Amino acid sequence: MDGTKEMGLRNVSSTCSISEMDDYDLSRLLDKPRLNIERQRSFDERSLSELSIGLTRGSYDNYETTHSPGGRSGFDTPASSARNSFEPHPMVAEAWEALRRSLVHFRGQPVGTIAAYDHASEEVLNYDQVFVRDFVPSALAFLMNGEPEIVKNFLLKTLQLQGWEKRIDRFKLGEGAMPASFKVLHDPVRKTDTIIADFGESAIGRVAPVDSGFWWIILLRAYTKSTGDLSLAETPECQKGMRLILTLCLSEGFDTFPTLLCADGCSMIDRRMGIYGYPIEIQALFFMALRCALSMLKHDAEGKECIERIVKRLHALSYHMRNYFWLDFQQLNDIYRYKTEEYSHTAVNKFNVIPDSIPDWVFDFMPTRGGYFIGNVSPARMDFRWFCLGNCIAILSSLATPEQSMAIMDLIEARWDELVGEMPLKIAYPAIESHEWKIVTGCDPKNTRWSYHNGGSWPVLLWLLTAACIKTGRPQIARRAIDLAETRLLKDSWPEYYDGTLGRFIGKQARKYQTWSIAGYLVAKMMLEDPSHLGMISLEEDKQMKPLIKRSSSWNC
Numbered sequence: 001m002d003g004t005k006e007m008g009l010r011n012v013s014s015t016c017s018i019s020e021m022d023d024y025d026l027s028r029l030l031d032k033p034r035l036n037i038e039r040q041r042s043f044d045e046r047s048l049s050e051l052s053i054g055l056t057r058g059s060y061d062n063y064e065t066t067h068s069p070g071g072r073s074g075f076d077t078p079a080s081s082a083r084n085s086f087e088p089h090p091m092v093a094e095a096w097e098a099l100r101r102s103l104v105h106f107r108g109q110p111v112g113t114i115a116a117y118d119h120a121s122e123e124v125l126n127y128d129q130v131f132v133r134d135f136v137p138s139a140l141a142f143l144m145n146g147e148p149e150i151v152k153n154f155l156l157k158t159l160q161l162q163g164w165e166k167r168i169d170r171f172k173l174g175e176g177a178m179p180a181s182f183k184v185l186h187d188p189v190r191k192t193d194t195i196i197a198d199f200g201e202s203a204i205g206r207v208a209p210v211d212s213g214f215w216w217i218i219l220l221r222a223y224t225k226s227t228g229d230l231s232l233a234e235t236p237e238c239q240k241g242m243r244l245i246l247t248l249c250l251s252e253g254f255d256t257f258p259t260l261l262c263a264d265g266c267s268m269i270d271r272r273m274g275i276y277g278y279p280i281e282i283q284a285l286f287f288m289a290l291r292c293a294l295s296m297l298k299h300d301a302e303g304k305e306c307i308e309r310i311v312k313r314l315h316a317l318s319y320h321m322r323n324y325f326w327l328d329f330q331q332l333n334d335i336y337r338y339k340t341e342e343y344s345h346t347a348v349n350k351f352n353v354i355p356d357s358i359p360d361w362v363f364d365f366m367p368t369r370g371g372y373f374i375g376n377v378s379p380a381r382m383d384f385r386w387f388c389l390g391n392c393i394a395i396l397s398s399l400a401t402p403e404q405s406m407a408i409m410d411l412i413e414a415r416w417d418e419l420v421g422e423m424p425l426k427i428a429y430p431a432i433e434s435h436e437w438k439i440v441t442g443c444d445p446k447n448t449r450w451s452y453h454n455g456g457s458w459p460v461l462l463w464l465l466t467a468a469c470i471k472t473g474r475p476q477i478a479r480r481a482i483d484l485a486e487t488r489l490l491k492d493s494w495p496e497y498y499d500g501t502l503g504r505f506i507g508k509q510a511r512k513y514q515t516w517s518i519a520g521y522l523v524a525k526m527m528l529e530d531p532s533h534l535g536m537i538s539l540e541e542d543k544q545m546k547p548l549i550k551r552s553s554s555w556n557c
């Protein structure tokens with residue numbers, strides 16, 4: 001515990017935890033727009049103050065009072081339509097209906113939503129399952145609508161699945177592993193429900209979902225924050241679940257970096273896409289899950305050790321990420337001029353990156369103002385691709401400093417055509433083509449250029465962008481993106497993804513009625529309407545976790 005204080009992270013008692021830890025942040029956010037006034041302003045200039053005008057159409061005046069966690073349950077209609085005097089977009093009601101159609105029940109209780117409700121598709125594959133990562137936007141939508149029960153049921157059900165013995169062939173998986181997805185099997189004759197779960201042993205390519213456990217922890221905090229119900233997170237089962245997930249990541253090994261070493265296909269991008277190594281998506285989720293767990297773990301005998309490890313890792317991880325993954329114009333120029341083959345502690349080019357390996361596109365892509373966390377960093381390898389999810393989570397978790405968060409938003413604005421185009425939002429930029437595509441994807445026909453994970457546009461990412469926009473005080477960017485989505489999503493029956501450099505075409509193999517496209521839209525709408533929802537998915541910067549200043553050199557180790 002003392003260590004916690006010394007390292008500069010807020011110390012939480014075993015009883016109070018989350019609400020105390022973050023509430024003050026949220027109230028500050030709501031009191032006044034969190035704008036960086038030193039920065040030049042963008043088209044988003046008007047930001048939160050304008051947002052408030054937008055909101056007076058309905059809810060701003062009373063949004064302190066309307067945000068009553070857990071107080072809206074029982075409605076079949078979106079809470080917003082009941083609350084506001086203005087008519088919500090017609091898509092909202094349609095989306096709620098579609099979202100409710102995707103509900104999955106286990107012994108009469110809703111426990112999740114299926115990935116896609118697409119009867120027209122010939123191949124169901126595993127789209128009829130409840131995916132952990134896919135359920136997150138559904139869960140947030142239900143929480144925001146005052147319906148926390150399904151989220152609680154989901155958290156408990158997946159926790160139970162974590163307890164299963166997991167094997168792939170003769171190999172036993174780590175105890176803490178969470179499933180990628182599960183399916184409820186109904187037996188109409190015997191009237192029984194059973195569950196099958198996939199921890200990677202059935203998944204295409206046998207990929208392990210490293211992100212599932214992180215999302216589970218993040219969702220547990222969102223549930224707790226939204227309902228004010230600390231009792232779930234405090235149960236011995238949930239405490240153990242968190243510890244097990246983190247034990248998988250915090251154990252000592254041969255690592256020389258605090259980032260988490262992963263196989264390809266370990267996250268939302270669950271096919272070979274050259275993200276093996278230290279992918280930004282996982283590093284950002286790892287950071288966020290560590291911070292969420294820190295706010296929920298009890299300081300009892302078992303929790304204490306875990307907390308100490310978390311605190312140490314957070315410091316090392318934020319230092320590493322903010323320094324070595326961060327790329328802006330200046331940094332790019334520095335790398336371009338790097339010397340190679342430097343030995344010893346004085347090396348500037350620590351990972352021995354050869355400047356010739358910088359791809360041409362990045363010189364055009366990098367705006368004078370703006371920056372982002374690149375895709376991957378390891379010895380002699382920098383993957384300069386932009387990945388949307390990791391950068392948004394970096395903002396939400398405050399892995400990005402306030403300056404870096406602003407720079408990411410600047411980049412999105414400056415490269416709007418490339419990253420948003422006609423349909424928000426590119427999962428990755430740019431696409432890999434030709435020979436490189438053959439080598440990197442193994443000739444994957446689903447991941448051809450500007451399709452699916454290879455530069456495809458995924459509507460689900462809209463909620464992450466919106467949350468990041470609100471957090472950085474730039475809601476206009478989100479509004480623009482939502483406007484774009486509203487021209488197509490319903491008409492196109494909520495596709496999973498779009499193809500093309502501008503995202504104009506419904507994806508080649510995209511499912512229709514993809515649940516997270518539907519839920520992502522709803523969450524984006526609700527957050528923009530009532531920014532206080534942001535608190536459940538965002539963590540304020542820890543003022544004392546600034547490794548670059550005021551700290552002894554031990555922080556660098």
Ligand code: GLC
Nearest residue numbers: 115131133134267268269270
């Ligand atoms: C695809 C996506 C994955 C998603 C799953 C279910 O496999 O790549 O991210 O979780 O479909 O929608």
